[in-house]
Amino acid sequence: MFPASDTPRQPNREPETVHAFIALGSNLGQPVKQLEQAISALDQLPDTHVLRASQMYANPPMGPQDQPDYVNAVALITTRLSPSELLGALKGLEQAAGRLSTRVWGARVLDLDILTYGDQTLNSPTLTIPHPGIADRRFVLAPWHEIAPDTRLVDGRSIADLLDAAPDHPVHIVLPHRDSPETVSSHPIASSAQGET
Ligand code: ADP
Ligand code: MG
Numbered sequence: 001m002f003p004a005s006d007t008p009r010q011p012n013r014e015p016e017t018v019h020a021f022i023a024l025g026s027n028l029g030q031p032v033k034q035l036e037q038a039i040s041a042l043d044q045l046p047d048t049h050v051l052r053a054s055q056m057y058a059n060p061p062m063g064p065q066d067q068p069d070y071v072n073a074v075a076l077i078t079t080r081l082s083p084s085e086l087l088g089a090l091k092g093l094e095q096a097a098g099r100l101s102t103r104v105w106g107a108r109v110l111d112l113d114i115l116t117y118g119d120q121t122l123n124s125p126t127l128t129i130p131h132p133g134i135a136d137r138r139f140v141l142a143p144w145h146e147i148a149p150d151t152r153l154v155d156g157r158s159i160a161d162l163l164d165a166a167p168d169h170p171v172h173i174v175l176p177h178r179d180s181p182e183t184v185s186s187h188p189i190a191s192s193a194q195g196e197t
Helices: 031-043 083-096 138-147 159-165 190-195
Strands: 018-026 048-053 056-059 070-079 111-117 172-174
Touching (some): 018 031, 031 083, 138 159
Antiparallel strands (some): 018 070, 018 111, 048 070, 056 070, 056 172
C-alpha cells in the first residue's frame, strides 16, 4: 500500500513506535475543515495515532502574495511507519484531498510535512528531517509551541526558544466560537489568547 522503506526491515523484527510532529497547511477550499479531516485521516493511517493536535492558526502566505491566507496546525503522532512510508502516506492524503501539483509556496488544498521523526536526522533527495523550514516559520512554531513547547530538536534548540527567535509574522488563532481571531504574533501564544475574555 505504501512505498517500501529506504532501509529494508528485518523480517522478524517489529518496527519501532516513534513520535513524530506533522505540520498541516491549507489555503484553498475550506482550510479549517480540510485540516480537521486531515487530522482524522492521520489517525486512521496504518500503525499511526494522533496524540495531540493544535488549534488552527491563520496567517498570510509566505512567498507569492496573490493567494489566500493559510490555515496551519501541528499534530503529534505515534507511528510505526518508516520515514519514507510516512511521507508516502502523507502524499496520499494530500492527493485524496484534491491537491494538484503547484508551484513552490503556491496555493494548496492540503500540505502535510514531517517536522521531526523521533530524534532522527535524514537528508535524502526526497526527505529532509528535521524539516529545514522550522526556525523561520512562526506559523509552524506557534501551533507546535501550543501542544509541546519543551520539544527539542536534535541540535538541542527548544520550540519555545525557536519561537522567541523566529522572524515576525502575523499568526492568528482561528477560534471557531469567535467572530474575529486574536493576533498572537509574539510569544506567548495560546495561553494568553485563550486567557482573554
Ligand atoms: P512544500 O511543503 O515545501 O511547500 P511540497 O509539499 O510540494 O513543498 O513538497 C515538495 C517535496 O518536499 C516533497 O515531494 C517531499 O519529497 C519533499 N520533502 C523533503 N523533506 C520533507 C519533509 N520533511 N516533509 C515533507 N516533504 C518533504
Ligand atoms: Mg509539503
